[in-house]
Amino acid sequence: MIAANAPPFAIIRPQLAAVSIIGSGLVTIGVFLSGFVIAEPAPYEVFMAGLIGLWFLFGLKISRSVAPLLALLTLFMVGGILSLTVMAELATAPMYMAVSGFLALTAVFFAAIVEDRHQRLRLIFDAWVSGAVITALLGILGYFGAIPGAENFTLYDRAKGAFQDPNVFGPFLAAPVLYLVHGLLTQPIRRAPLKIAGLIVLTLGVFLSFSRAAWALNLFCVVALIFVMLLKERSGLFRLRILVIALCGALFIMAALAAALQSEQVATLFSSRSQLVQDYDGGHLGRFDRHRIGFLMSMESPLGIGPLMFGTIFLEDEHNVWLKSLTSYGWLGFVTYVTLIAWTLTLGFRFLLLDRPWQPYLMIAWVTLLGHVGIGNVIDTDHWRHFYMLLGTVWGCAALEYRSRRQVGAEGPALP
Numbered sequence: 001m002i003a004a005n006a007p008p009f010a011i012i013r014p015q016l017a018a019v020s021i022i023g024s025g026l027v028t029i030g031v032f033l034s035g036f037v038i039a040e041p042a043p044y045e046v047f048m049a050g051l052i053g054l055w056f057l058f059g060l061k062i063s064r065s066v067a068p069l070l071a072l073l074t075l076f077m078v079g080g081i082l083s084l085t086v087m088a089e090l091a092t093a094p095m096y097m098a099v100s101g102f103l104a105l106t107a108v109f110f111a112a113i114v115e116d117r118h119q120r121l122r123l124i125f126d127a128w129v130s131g132a133v134i135t136a137l138l139g140i141l142g143y144f145g146a147i148p149g150a151e152n153f154t155l156y157d158r159a160k161g162a163f164q165d166p167n168v169f170g171p172f173l174a175a176p177v178l179y180l181v182h183g184l185l186t187q188p189i190r191r192a193p194l195k196i197a198g199l200i201v202l203t204l205g206v207f208l209s210f211s212r213a214a215w216a217l218n219l220f221c222v223v224a225l226i227f228v229m230l231l232k233e234r235s236g237l238f239r240l241r242i243l244v245i246a247l248c249g250a251l252f253i254m255a256a257l258a259a260a261l262q263s264e265q266v267a268t269l270f271s272s273r274s275q276l277v278q279d280y281d282g283g284h285l286g287r288f289d290r291h292r293i294g295f296l297m298s299m300e301s302p303l304g305i306g307p308l309m310f311g312t313i314f315l316e317d318e319h320n321v322w323l324k325s326l327t328s329y330g331w332l333g334f335v336t337y338v339t340l341i342a343w344t345l346t347l348g349f350r351f352l353l354l355d356r357p358w359q360p361y362l363m364i365a366w367v368t369l370l371g372h373v374g375i376g377n378v379i380d381t382d383h384w385r386h387f388y389m390l391l392g393t394v395w396g397c398a399a400l401e402y403r404s405r406r407q408v409g410a411e412g413p414a415l416p
Helices: 008-033 043-057 067-084 093-116 120-143 166-172 174-186 189-209 212-232 236-260 264-273 287-298 309-314 321-350 359-375 385-408
Strands: none
Touching (some): 008 043, 008 093, 008 120, 043 093, 067 093, 067 321, 067 385, 093 385, 120 166, 120 174, 120 189, 120 359, 120 385, 166 174, 166 189, 166 212, 174 189, 174 212, 174 236, 174 359, 189 236, 212 236, 212 359, 287 309, 287 321, 309 321, 321 359, 321 385, 359 385
16 A cells, blocks of 8 residues: 555556556557458557557557667658659659558567567567468468358458468468478477367468468578577487477378368469469569560669659569568658668668577567568568568567666676
């Protein structure tokens, strides 16, 4: 019980703690909603816009460690706004830029709240897994027509869950897959059944998305995660456990996929989609030809050609995030985006193997982000909500590291 003559902060502190707990719970809801983007504006945008506004009212702090992220994303948006000035008709371009600005703000928001309390990382990833499993189940059941309104969860005979596009649905599942794989490899065996069940659902969801980018992304991320864990863990017994469980898991997943391929519908589409280069990739004015032409066009357009204009010219979007940054955000946006990605990956790599409470989350976010940078060569990722969550997570974990070093007044241990 607080005494009558207690100083004001003794009363305020419990209130702030309660606000922090409520805020963390609301963040969990927001992350969960990121798995349901069947129409725009999605519930995620509406909810997060309100949440970020409320958090700023209650004193969200942008530290000097997160400030560079804010500065880079602001510069990126300046490039986008300048690109609007070259357009004869704006149409939906201002709304496109508004969405870009909102998503940039979410990255800064996630970085700030992670730096404030690293315990929020577990809430974020638990909510991400929950949303991913549900949206994957919707995609799977919809693909096989097992639920009413199944057509709402498929597109072109491909599972898309509660997303608009299978090519976003599949990559959204990558970080939850890594989170479950990490838990399977590091936590007691008694917790394994639930994680295995979740992995089966997510893996089947990725497979039925028939997105080559999602297939490559998830395979790369799992292999990279296991590699990083083998580098970090020095115990021979632990390394053996990782290898044995990973091998058993791979065999089990392969068996599940083999069972799925017994369906003629699945096998036919898999045969078609498994070709590395499709007709619309390598043909005249195909994906790669458009990349070449687009980069040449951009060399003559310092301010870009305006958001969404590339699609009106070639009837297809850029499908390359680097080209997208040039056409929609100009030279300034392109240089800023390259700087942002290089800085983020370098920042995460510096702290990747340190023994910290937040290290597993940093490792998962960094590996997944690296994979997304790779698939950005063949697909646009600039409006993917989870991409900005990954950015914010990496920067938030780096900010935690800098803050902990300032607190102890030492440089901290070097990378192993």
